[in-house]
Structure formats: C-alpha cells, structure tokens
Amino acid sequence: MDAFLLQVLSGLATGGIYASLALAVVMIYKATHVVNFAQGEMAMFSTYLAWQLIQWGMPYWGAFFLTLAISFVGGVAIERIVIRPFESHDATLSVVTVFIGLFLILNSLAGWTWEYTLKSFPSPFPAEAYLGGYLSGHQAGLFAVVLVTLAIVYAFFRFTPLGLAMRAAAENPVSSRLVGIRVGWMLALGWGLAAALGAVAGIMVAPLVFLEPNMMGFVLIYAFAGALLGGIDNPWGAVIGGFAMGVLENIMGVYVVGTELKLTVALVIIIGVLVVKPAGMFGRTVVTRV
Amino acid sequence: MKPDWRIAALAAGLIVVCALPFLVSDYRTFQFTLVMVYAIALLGLNILTGFNGQFTLGHGAFYAIGSYTAAILMAHYNVPYWATLPAAAAVCLAAGFLFGLPALRLEGLFLALATLSLAVAMPSILKWKGIEQWTGGVQGIVLIKPEAPFGLPLNQDEWLYYFTLAVAILMFVLAWNLLRGRVGRAIVAIRDQPTAARAMGINSAIYKSVTFGVSAMYAGVAGALGAIAVQFVAPDSFQVGLSFVFLIGAVIGGIYSISGAVFGAAFVLFVPHISEGISRAAPQAIFGAFLIVFMFVMPVGIAGFLRLAWDWARRRIQRSSHVTGEAS
Numbered sequence: 001m002d003a004f005l006l007q008v009l010s011g012l013a014t015g016g017i018y019a020s021l022a023l024a025v026v027m028i029y030k031a032t033h034v035v036n037f038a039q040g041e042m043a044m045f046s047t048y049l050a051w052q053l054i055q056w057g058m059p060y061w062g063a064f065f066l067t068l069a070i071s072f073v074g075g076v077a078i079e080r081i082v083i084r085p086f087e088s089h090d091a092t093l094s095v096v097t098v099f100i101g102l103f104l105i106l107n108s109l110a111g112w113t114w115e116y117t118l119k120s121f122p123s124p125f126p127a128e129a130y131l132g133g134y135l136s137g138h139q140a141g142l143f144a145v146v147l148v149t150l151a152i153v154y155a156f157f158r159f160t161p162l163g164l165a166m167r168a169a170a171e172n173p174v175s176s177r178l179v180g181i182r183v184g185w186m187l188a189l190g191w192g193l194a195a196a197l198g199a200v201a202g203i204m205v206a207p208l209v210f211l212e213p214n215m216m217g218f219v220l221i222y223a224f225a226g227a228l229l230g231g232i233d234n235p236w237g238a239v240i241g242g243f244a245m246g247v248l249e250n251i252m253g254v255y256v257v258g259t260e261l262k263l264t265v266a267l268v269i270i271i272g273v274l275v276v277k278p279a280g281m282f283g284r285t286v287v288t289r290v
Numbered sequence: 291m292k293p294d295w296r297i298a299a300l301a302a303g304l305i306v307v308c309a310l311p312f313l314v315s316d317y318r319t320f321q322f323t324l325v326m327v328y329a330i331a332l333l334g335l336n337i338l339t340g341f342n343g344q345f346t347l348g349h350g351a352f353y354a355i356g357s358y359t360a361a362i363l364m365a366h367y368n369v370p371y372w373a374t375l376p377a378a379a380a381v382c383l384a385a386g387f388l389f390g391l392p393a394l395r396l397e398g399l400f401l402a403l404a405t406l407s408l409a410v411a412m413p414s415i416l417k418w419k420g421i422e423q424w425t426g427g428v429q430g431i432v433l434i435k436p437e438a439p440f441g442l443p444l445n446q447d448e449w450l451y452y453f454t455l456a457v458a459i460l461m462f463v464l465a466w467n468l469l470r471g472r473v474g475r476a477i478v479a480i481r482d483q484p485t486a487a488r489a490m491g492i493n494s495a496i497y498k499s500v501t502f503g504v505s506a507m508y509a510g511v512a513g514a515l516g517a518i519a520v521q522f523v524a525p526d527s528f529q530v531g532l533s534f535v536f537l538i539g540a541v542i543g544g545i546y547s548i549s550g551a552v553f554g555a556a557f558v559l560f561v562p563h564i565s566e567g568i569s570r571a572a573p574q575a576i577f578g579a580f581l582i583v584f585m586f587v588m589p590v591g592i593a594g595f596l597r598l599a600w601d602w603a604r605r606r607i608q609r610s611s612h613v614t615g616e617a618s
Contacts, residue, residue, distance in 0.1 A: 034399060037406070093398075100538075101577075101578040101580075104581070105574075107578075108578065109575060221410050224407065261415070274403070278396075
C-alpha cells in the first residue's frame with residue numbers, strides 16, 4: 001500500500017508537468033484548431049536558455065522568470081513569422097509539416113549550440129523528503145510551482161480584460177473582430193503564453209530527466225495523451241488529464257505492463273480516446289455540418 | 291504524330307539506372323540501393339497522404355514491422371531473402387488495414403497524432419522482453435548479405451542494387467496502375483470532396499482503410515529491402531525520426547506525385563552526407579528549414595515544380611513554333 005501511495009504521489013508530481021504542457025497544447029488548439037507538435041521542443045529550448053543563464057551566474061529564480069519572458073517573446077515571434085502565413089491554408093498537411101519543420105530546427109539548434117551531452121539541471125528546492133518520505137523535495141516544489149502557474153493562468157483568463165479578449169478571439173473570431181478585438185494579436189499572445197507555460201514544464205522536468213535535446217519527446221506524448229483524455233478543447237480537462245496521465249503512467253508501469261512498455265500506455269490511450277470518445281472526458285462533441 | 295517525350299525520358303532513365311553500378315563505386319551503389327528503398331516507402335506515403343489525404347507521421351513504424359518480418363524469417367526460419375518480401379508485404383498490409391480501421395474516425399490532425407504516437411512507441415515495443423526471443427531485444431538481429439544467384443558476375447552490392455531496382459520498378463508500376471484508373475479517382479475524390487464522393491457511391495470507409503493498408507505495405511516492403519541491404523535491424527534504427535525523414539522526403543519530393551518519391555528519397559539520403567561536415571546537427575536543421583521553405587514557396591515539391599516548369603516550357607515552344615509557322 002505504501003509503495004502504491006508513493007507511485008500515485010510521484011505520478012501526480014510528474015503529472016503536473018504533463019498538465020502544464022497539455023494546457024499549452026490546448027490553448028493553441030482552442031485558438032487555431034491545430035495541435036502544436038513543436039510544443040515540446042519549444043519547451044526544451046527554453047530550458048536550455050534557463051540553463052545557460054544559470055551557468056552565466058544568474059540566481060535561479062531570476063533565470064526562471066527571465067526565461068519565461070524570453071519564451072513568451074519567442075512564442076509570439078514564432079506565431080507572427082512562421083505560423084501566420086499559413087493561417088489562410090486550411091490544409092492540415094501544410095500546418096503540421098511546418099510544425100515538424102519547427103521541431104527539427106529547434107531540436108538541432110539546441111544540439112548545435114549546447115552539444116548532445118547530458119547536462120544536469122539544478123533544482124531550487126531542498127533535497128529533504130516531504131509527506132513522510134513520499135515526495136522528494138523537488139517533486140513537492142514542482143507540484144507547488146505547477147499549481148501556482150495554473151492558478152495564475154486561470155486568474156488571467158477569468159478576471160482580466162485581456163484574458164477575456166483572448167477567450168473571445170478563440171471562441172468567435174468574427175464577432176470579436178467586430179467589437180474591436182485584434183484577433184491576430186490575441187492568437188500571437190496565446191502562442192506566447194503557451195511557450196511560457198511550456199518553459200515552466202521544461203524547467204521543472206529537467207532536474208528529473210537530465211537536460212538534452214530529446215528530453216521533451218516522451219513528455220509531449222504524455223501531454224498529448226493527457227490533453228486528449230481530458231478533452232482537447234477543455235483547459236480544465238487537459239489539466240486533469242495531464243495529472244491522470246502522470247498517475248496512470250506510474251501505476252501501469254509498475255503494476256501492469258512493466259516500465260519498458262510505459263510509452264505504449266500513452267499510445268493506447270491516445271488511440272483509445274480518439275476512437276471511442278474523441279471529445280475526451282470533458283470535451284465538447286463537435287458536430288460538423290456537411 | 292508527336293514524339294512521346296515521357297516514354298523517351300523513362301527509357302533513357304532506365305538505361306542510366308541499369309548502367310549505374312558499373313560507373314560508380316560499391317559504396318555509391320549501396321547508397322543508390324538505399325535511395326530506391328526509401329523511394330518505395332515514400333511512395334506509400336504519397337499514396338496515403340498526397341492522394342488520399344490521410345496524414346501520417348507513423349510510417350517509420352510500418353517500415354520497422356517490414357524490416358523485422360524479413361529479419362525474423364531469415365534469421366529464425368531460414369527463409370530465402372526474396373521470399374521475405376511478400377511476407378513483409380502481407381504482414382504490413384494487414385497491420386496497416388487494421389490500424390486504418392480505427393483511423394477512419396480521425397480527421398487529419400488527430401490521425402497525425404495517433405500515427406505519431408505509434409511511431410514514438412514502436413522502439414519500446416520492439417525492445418519488449420516478451421518477444422525478445424524473436425526480435426533479439428535491444429541487440430537486434432544481424433543478417434547475411436545475399437549473393438548473386440545463377441553464377442551472375444556481380445558482387446553482392448551490385449546484385450542487391452538490381453534486385454532492389456526490379457522490386458522498385460514493380461512497386462512503382464503497381465502504384466501507377468492503381469492510381470490512374472477508377473480506383474485512383476475514387477482515392478483522390480475522397481481527399482478533395484469526401485461528402486460528394488460518398489454521394490457518388492464510393493465506399494469511403496473501405497477505400498480509406500485499404501489505402502492505409504496498401505500504403506503500409508509499401509513501407510513494409512521498403513523495410514524488408516532495407517533490412518536485407520543494411521544486414522541489421524535494431525529497435526533504435528526505427529526511432530520517430532525515421533517517420534519524420536519519410537515526411538520530409540515526401541513533402542520535398544512532391545507528395546502529390548508518384549515520381550516525387552524518387553526525388554525525395556535522393557534528397558533525404560544525400561543531403562545529410564553533404565552537410566554532415568558542418569555539424570552533427572546540420573542535416574536536421576537543413577531538413578527543418580527546407581520543410582518550412584518548401585511549404586512557403588513550393589508545396590508541390592520537386593516533382594510538382596518540374597511538371598510546372600515542363601508545362602511552361604512546352605507552352606513557350608508551342609507558341610514560338612506557332613508564330614514562326616505563321617510567318618513562313
């Protein structure tokens with residue numbers, strides 16, 4: 001039972017990382033109806049930036065917030081420069097292909113600049129264990145950071161005029177434009193926010209998995225699975241789905257399929273959800289008029 | 291009677307590819323063999339994504355299944371190498387059809403997601419302890435390169451080149467035959483006007499899942515040939531990057547065409563060789579940049595561009611001959 005509780009709690013901790021990244025994916029999906037396949041690589045790149053800043057002698061939290069700011073600007077820039085020209089194209093092929101291109105460029109740029117060797121990433125949290133040894137210091141800390149981040153994102157969208165404008169632009173672009181919201185910029189801001197959220201996920205997961213250019217690949221697949229499980233157009237669902245994936249990953253890995261096949265769990269969940277209930281647990285069923 | 295340039299060009303091309311092994315080194319011959327192997331896989335991608343409009347990021351997984359089918363048959367059951375190709379084709383046709391059935395319910399983006407997760411999970415499935423006695427686990431399987439039969443005066447690389455060439459020609463002719471007639475029109479109609487296609491009586495479900503199966507079969511045959519050519523299969527050769535390479539090749543070669551597969555295969559195999567001198571990361575960066583630039587300026591790829599250029603040149607020639615004809 002103790003071991004089980006340990007798996008659940010540490011699953012919730014890694015689930016927080018999946019939840020942040022899943023939320024980033026859902027934010028972009030809600031606004032533009034595309035899934036950003038490069039989200040994980042953007043997060044990885046941000047994490048390298050943070051590592052570099054810390055190497056240059058910046059204090060941890062200074063580097064943390066500066067990275068978030070840079071990622072935000074970078075996300076806005078990517079939307080404006082790379083993604084925007086394809087907005088008019090409706091074809092999935094072009095958008096997804098551009099995402100894959102972005103994925104490859106970010107991945108190789110990171111490898112080019114910082115080499116492919118594993119780097120350890122510092123954790124700002126004390127090493128002692130919490131909750132009677134069930135959670136390591138970093139896990140407890142990252143859990144807190146993720147919860148605070150999610151609360152801020154929620155408050156931003158719920159209580160600020162800008163958040164309202166962004167929600168409106170995603171929900172109904174035409175009407176939003178009529179009432180004077182600059183829809184294009186709202187999308188770009190959404191990309192910026194998603195990039196910053198991804199940066200939080202990357203910086204928090206890096207001490208657990210080591211920093212290297214491919215570190216976010218698996219995280220992204222779990223985040224996708226989480227987002228789909230919760231409902232790809234529902235931010236709350238994505239967060240819950242992300243946490244659920246963290247727990248499921250651990251429990252399936254330890255008790256059912258073994259650690260080697262953990263990734264297959266994500267595969268089965270992605271395909272299972274898409275086939276059985278594409279709207280996910282909390283999503284809206286989309287009806288298309290033909 | 292106007293001369294058919296396309297047949298003339300095809301004949302000339304055939305002569306060149308037949309003479310090639312005698313003109314270049316064995317290593318180059320081996321590389322050209324791999325180009326043909328990739329071209330077969332890319333053709334599968336073109337049929338599925340280009341002609342049928344089903345987006346896939348997971349053909350590396352079917353390539354892996356084909357490779358492992360061939361390797362396991364050769365290493366454990368002493369099946370001759372040429373006989374593994376139909377087996378790999380059948381296994382991948384079935385696997386693709388079965389994967390294509392649930393994929394019917396998925397629209398473009400989500401199909402991409404599902405196939406991507408298949409490609410990501412594939413290496414860990416191949417490493418699974420439960421099937422280790424056949425797959426060899428992380429170590430993989432080492433194969434023996436086939437000798438030329440009937441006492442032909444060819445070394446192994448040359449024989450493999452001609453063998454692959456024969457298979458590739460067969461696969462390309464099959465694809466051309468499939469796509470040019472009624473079936474091909476139905477496949478394209480499902481991409482362009484799914485509702486109208488259904489109204490015209492096309493069984494969209496069957497067509498889509500069979501197309502998925504056929505496309506996976508192409509990847510599987512390519513995988514089997516690839517395993518025979520490199521004499522080695524291991525889970526880590528089938529990472530998700532392989533599926534990305536297929537997408538890159540298909541897009542850059544020209545995903546809406548048959549001949550694009552050859553250009554794409556040459557691109558993804560030779561560009562890394564040229565650019566590796568710059569940095570280990572350079573090939574990938576170049577791939578990514580090319581992908582985005584091609585989507586901007588030339589979404590029809592090299593093959594589509596050549597066709598446009600050819601049409602343009604022919605119009606110019608016709609117009610000028612028309613003008614001179616009037617003057618004389």
